[in-house]
Amino acid sequence: MRLQQGGQIDRGQKISFRFDGQYYKGHPGDTLASALLANGVRLMGRSFKYHRPRGVLAAGSEEPNALVELRTGGRQEPNTRATMVELFDGLQAMPQNAWPSLRFDALAINDRFSNFLTAGFYYKTFMWPAAFWEKLYEPIIRRAAGLGSITTQPDPDAYDKGYLHCDLLVIGAGPSGLMAALTAGRAGARVILADEDFRMGGRLNADRQSIADMAGADWAAQAVAELAQMPHVRLMPRCTVFGAFDHGIYGAVERVSDHLLTPQPGKPRQTLWRIYSKRALVCAGAIERPIAFANNDRPGIMLAGALRAYANRWAVSPAQDVAIFTNNDDGHRTAADLMALGVHVAAVIDTRPDAPPLAGTAVLAGAQVTDSAGRLGVRAVTVRLANGQSRKLAVGALGVTGGWNPNLGLTCHQRGRPVWEEGIAAFIPGAALAPGMAVAGAAMGHFSTHAALATGAEAARAALADLGHSAPAPDLPRTEDAPTRITPFWHVAGTQRAWLDFQNDVTIKDVKLAHQEGFEAVEHLKRYTTLGMATDQGKTANLGGLAVMAELTGQSIAQTGTTMFRPPYTPVALGALAGRSSGRDFRPTRLTPSHHWAREQGAVFVEAGLWLRAQYYPRAGESHWRESVDREVLATRASVGVCDVTTLGKVDVQGRDAAEFLNRIYCNGMAKLAVGRVRYGLMLREDGIVFDDGTAARLAEDHFVVTTTTANAVAVFRHMEFARQCLWPDLDVQLISTTEAWAQFALAGPKSRAVLERLVDGGVDLSNAGFPFMACAELTICNGCRARLFRISFSGELAYELAVPARYGDALIRKIMEVGAEYDITPYGTEALGVMRIEKGHAAGGELNGTTTARNLGLGRMVSTAKDSIGAVLSRREGLVAPEGLELVGLRPANPQSQIPAGAHLLAQGAALVAANDLGHVTASCYSPNLGSYIALGFVKNGAARMGETLRAASPLTGVDLEVQITSPHFYDPEGERLRA
């Protein structure tokens, strides 16, 4: 019900929203939780395991119970805490975990079987038979358990990422945070003040005490207004700092549009901030903890501080008649605040025999609440008085407080270890905090408002002094400075079904069971009972569970210790972590210089790393990709084809010692390569395995151009820089990656020279004698365009690679097509490239897969023994040179029209298909239009010695099992006459 007056809500405006199919009204300033309570809705969900009726427990982000599915369609979001949802017009929310309805939940039957559903139930019950897990147990459990459901529709909203820097990051805008920000801001420091709430002020908005003779909330508003005037201070409401990371970096999520029906055009829903702070001050306040007693989970039973917050901030009370159950003075303050607002407080049940009196209500000193009644919400509570008598109180709400815990979360993210503070009966942050981090106010255990203001100001001054600035001590406004008076009391004795963790349905009985079965350590307790897991991470539950365990083991809570808190402080949407990196923007797309031209030709593209490459160029009438690829291969071998090979990595190597450097990088000799010549090069890793292959072209005595495979371009460059800087720092050699700088095209086929002659400017002898196989030159084409020409061949044909500065790539492909028209020049894609290389037996990705050696590839003799090069020594290791090693071979099927599946395993004929009989495997496979047969490459033990043998190629994955014959991997033109033509 809404109270007659007060509250930081705009009573002049009404906004309508829908919960569980019903329409309700609320006011701007409401949360979903406060608006539901204002409408008399106490029942908001069902519990995780027993499907018990649940209402709201807290008023902030620690809420374990009131989880709803917010919004609909692609924007639907499960496990949203109703306490954190800022009410907006048109809001729709559904309760979770209830079927068929919230008021009647069929699975509430679980509650009757609670004797069986205790901790470890799943572990013990569903162990056998194992095969039943996937098909029977798991689907049943998954349907019954779980919290909410996710939408299967794509999220229509955008998420952003941003970076911020500051001198002082203040986390939390309660009294200590505001005072810290004011102190640092007035001194001119760059300050960021972040708070998860949409209204800054923290407990000042929820309490009634005054500051400087004005309401706490008004003082907070005044402080925020002053800060907003400071250009070097950034106020970030609706912004949760969720993680403390290394070196003063904090992660934060700003809910930019979550308080709107849909984001404004061009605005993200949320922004993930990476905040670089020189100093950080945690002013995250404290979280109240409940007291466990029988049936303490009914809707209407909530934390006393939350009851007070709803009344003061939102002018809401769940009922007209309430009671307070407390072990500390703060419970009395709640009772006083409620009475001041016209709520009837039936009694304050205080566990302390020496509890102080309170005007206006009965304080039952030394009493305890032993039980509650009410089907879908509390109607009455049973109180055991100090004299042992029982009394029933008819109340619609019970505020419970077992004391306050400093909010430790962020202080633990960097190895911080909390310590027990007897005076407040709670853990406070330990001395070893993350570098640059300090804690002030209630988060440090200073619970009075005065102490919060004082420590906030002091911590800000200390942080600034650390940075070499000075800030004057502010005049602290006058406010309450009550001591913390508490007598620890965790649970009412003699009850089993008393809830410790509301979200995970963990009761005292479960902790006892964990103890009985030896799961005593806090981390074991957590995992065995699920205490402190899921979306709230036990913010209200952990200490109660630890206290019960401490009792059982006879240790103190300090000895028992606490579980650690890790990021994130509250759940972070995956969308926020992904930012803009989703869908087609998941990663960058790199386009080749001929991409636009290829698209005009109707090319089909394939992803090669980040690149999009033309896979093949279908022509009218071709209905299957094989038709296109066969045509491209045949046309290239018959006349001439052209292919964009820009994606190959290119490294410019310059300097007096360039040749010596490459001689150590490649396992084969490079030192004596003549100027104007190219050599194939094989790079090993230091462990002797093949790293990459490519070509090295010597353009001048002190200038090489090295190519790498597309996939390894980055890794090879990194490796070369490592060798240059770390291994041989005094070699005179410089490296530049020029992959993007040069557009490069392969011209292949017997007519490639004729095409080239129409491009290259006069005066260059391109004849076989003048520019032989493995020649290279810098020259000009098309009347003065700078170019590099390499006579190298991956296809096995007479072939060249022609490179021009990347900006001329598009013009060059068009020119090549124009002058090549006379020879029916055919553009070919990566498929035809692959077919031709398999026909020639050239190694590529399938063979250079990071597990193979030069010997495996038939290139063992390339590894020079006359010099030291990277990987040379370990390539001669016993295991790598043993007989029976894998060797690259060609494979042909008995029936030329039978496809050999890549990945198929090779076995002796008749051998059983078991790993022990494995002789090798197929690495690459294609149809060769030149041979009119399917062919393949593969590795076979002692392959070279097995030429002509027939093996069994079996692929259990595809169900193919056929006979193949071992041949030379050089299917086509094995003597290499064509490429030297």
Added chain:
Amino acid sequence: MIIPHPLLGPCDAQEFTYLGDASLIARPDGMAEGAADAFYDYLYLRDNPAGLHRELWYHEQGDRSWLVVTRNTLTHEIVTVELARDVARAEGRGR
């Protein structure tokens, strides 16, 4: 993490690629006697200290410097950062 680059000042660790133990600088001579054993040690035998660790980072999204970063593996505190080239020279590596 933030790595204080000796030339460029503080840089976010996201700009770097990590390689591993800085002992990789001490590559043995492949032509020397006993090279196989030396390389085995060099490549496979590493310390895994809980505490200060000298390690190689590559400023891949930056100036391409290889750095030797001395980092406390328990706290991620970065104690010193040197250019790997300088470290290599100091350890007697040259041509």
